[in-house]
Amino acid sequence: MASSSKATAAEHFDVLIVGAGISGIGAAWHMKHQCPDKSYLVLEVQGDFGGTWRTHTYPGIRSDSDLYTFGYRFKPWTGTPIATAQEILTYMGEVIEDNDLAPNIRYRHRIVAADWSSEDKLWTLTAKREDTGETLYFTANFLWMCQGYYNHEKGYTPEWEGMDDYKGQIIHPQTWPEDVDLKGKKVICIGSGATAATVVPAIAGECEHVTLLQRSPTYFIPGRNENELADALREVGIEEEWIHEIVRRRVLFDQAQFTHLAQTVPDAVKEQLLNGVREFLGPDYPMDPHFTPRYRPWQQRIAFVPDGDLFQGIASGKASVVTDHIDRFTEKGILLKSGEELEADIIITATGFDLSVLGDIPFSKDGAPIDFSQTITYRGMMFTGVPNMAWVFGYFRASWTLRVDLMGDFISRLLKHMDDNGAAEVHVELREEDKDMEIKPWIDPDNFNPGYLMRSMHLMPKRGTAYIWQHTQDYWRERDELPAIDLEGAEFVYERKQAKVPEDA
Template identity: 65%
Template sequence: MSETATPARPASQQTEHFDVLIVGAGISGIGGAYHLTQQCPGKSFVVLETQDHFGGTWWTHRYPGIRSDSDLHTFGYRFKPWTSAPIATAEEILSYMGEVIEENDLARHIRYHHRIDKASWSSTENRWTLEVTRTDSNETVRLTGNFLWMCQGYYRHTDGYTPHWDGMETFKGRIVHPQTWPEDLDIAEKNVLVIGSGATAATLVPAIAGKCAHVTMLQRSPTYFITGRNAIPLAEELRDLQVDEAWIHEIVRKKILHDQDTFTRRSFTEPEKVKQELLAMIRAELDPGYDVETHFTPRYRPWQQRIAFVPDADLFKGIRSGLASVVTGEIERFTETGVQLKSGETLAADIVVTATGFNLSVLGDIAFTIDGKPMAFADTVTYRGMMFTGVPNLVWVFGYFRASWTLRADLVADFVCRLLNHMDRKGASRVTVALRPEDQDMPLLPWIDTENFNPGYMLRGMHLLPKRGDKPEWAHTQDYWKEKDEIPAIDLDDAAFVYG
């Protein structure tokens, strides 16, 4: 794994300038840094990271069992083959990212402990100025850049979302959120209640089953899951044939993406059939007579929320063994010894884990200004979920809901590099997206169609996000199979791009 030592830095009163400022050293930021070195080798750049290590989610989340809920053949970068099991632990993902950093000499570009407080654009100077706090020394530093590449993700790392329930203050045990898992938390011989039913809960429950007295997953409503071996038969067969790993990576990625696209489209065209297929997988893993209808049959159609893959059915094996259980119901209140449900049932707990989601963070909770005026991203319209009307020289990486985040990070990186090179050829120092004459009467809609996708964190934070239009170029389509061809084909001289 790459070293995390921070390079020597200039005195705080100096202002450093870079061609490109990358925000975040997670999966998107490290990928962006790689693509810059390959496609824009003459550009100077720096990667600013608040934490003391690269990795983003895979570094900040420390709860037991943390793993990917996407296969690493597509969550991994397209330029570096993934050679292990498709569902990977955080440690394995960090090791993979560390190899990317080391193999491409990226460590010298990364600055840890750098929290961005303010970002200001000046049209006079055609540059961004960042006010940054060095969190290891509380020192303030200033950096300027021609282009700002936001790779910080979409949620607040410092605190997860925990609803408030009556009586929480009376509970005599501990209440923790997986996003800030305490290092001193001892679960041995304890009854653990995990509130939630998403990918985090489905990871955490089997990881602690057998290590605590008992673990109960309490859900307000069920979630869809997919089960299967933590292996890709095609990859195994190709390795047996001694095919080169780079070829395996490309072939397996295309196979997975094709199958995922087919499955997603079927969830729209034949949702009931897909639903029954998913439920059949779960019934096969549980005892005959288990109440799958109550505990694992969601009220929404497949893919309106993210479907987590449960490798080797470990969640359901934990339930079948009796080490874990599932309760479906709504919380009335906390008590001193657990929670009371609206049904009247009480659940005893020594530890309550609120696996209840994220707090949406739009562009890192940074205070943005354009020419001295505060900017609200909710007042902008997005160009393909990457750029925003009235916001110069800025691109945001926002991945896919139904496919691996990194797929879009790679596509956006190609777009940014192509845009930077195009600006150089034009002699332009500024680019902004703007609605064209034919777009002026276009209906403006919320960032995502809630009939299409509606997780809680999106619904809670929709008012913070930019608007979308009813044309493909003014929306984040969430369709990798289309975007893999559309984004590379974007006409950078289209009237939507205004250069200066």
């Protein structure tokens, strides 16, 4: 079917939002409240809303950052700071119901192509219904990508020698089977991040024993799953809206201080973090090598461990930690480089995920493929030469949702600015002063270097040395700068829609 025929057969919306996770539902709220005159639609490949919190069903699944900042600014969070997946889904469901967003969300729609027409100033999206196989077409003036940043259908598992020899069961947490039986089983959980730190204490009381096997340790923040300030404000009858805003500001202030200290006095912060772990494991536990990372704090994400449950499991003897490299899998388990063999009935590979750049959707412009790795990012939101599109990519050192709200304000303001000026297209281009700047990878690996980013950096857009051509990960700076962006700045290029000339003219 030709592009013009697709557009003729398509449903049209002013704004099309891709993804019904935490970003997409937030984007829909902003469209409803900030741009009520515009039509919008959310397309989601899964059978329901939730994104990450719908995909992941492994034991103990929970947030790794506090809900006062991970929650939206417009809806108070009233539970414990660290929440279960079900609690987060309930919260999101209330946002959908309270704001009547459901009629604007369509599930089981997989986008298989997206093409921009310079003539029509429209995106045409081709989607397939997951349940019926039907092919559908949608056009939109603006495309708002909220599909997240990793492959939801399959987690990342390295290829180790001998995996086919292993007689037990291998499970990746992202595709956790419903019928797995852990009772009386010896379990190895490979990994050292937030997922491993969640799974291990969740199953420690059910299986015979669980061993956390890590190549290298990571930092954790253990603490009580409560917010004393929130509890004190509730005790004196402060309204939840006020509590949410006050606690949110306090948490963000504390996070800013912590981030600054991690960069300026990393050794002191490192010792503080290790002391938090020692409180649970005791002074004689071998912190090195098991909980003493080789990198400075905040070069990778630091997960909060509520009530220190991971360390409680280790202290009780139900769980243990081994820090070593894997030589190969064996019939009975895993042979380590040290020569020790760990036996297990079940091996859990909490080894991360694969980055998905813009949902791995084939994008094109006037039929020619768009290679995002050859574009330069504008503040991690827009890309040089790609019209009428924005991508929500959140923060690593602060809650993802903070950027959803900031971008909701920015995009709403941008759309209104285009209307006020009769513009049908906006894209970003390098300014004259940017033409000779050095072009670098998406993010500085010395600043932040998790494995999923390092493995796929070649797929990501580039950044420039000029500040506006970077995703800085600095929420505390962006909360002031994004609302003040000059939409008539030289980096923004606007175009009107050309009137079609009659064929007999």
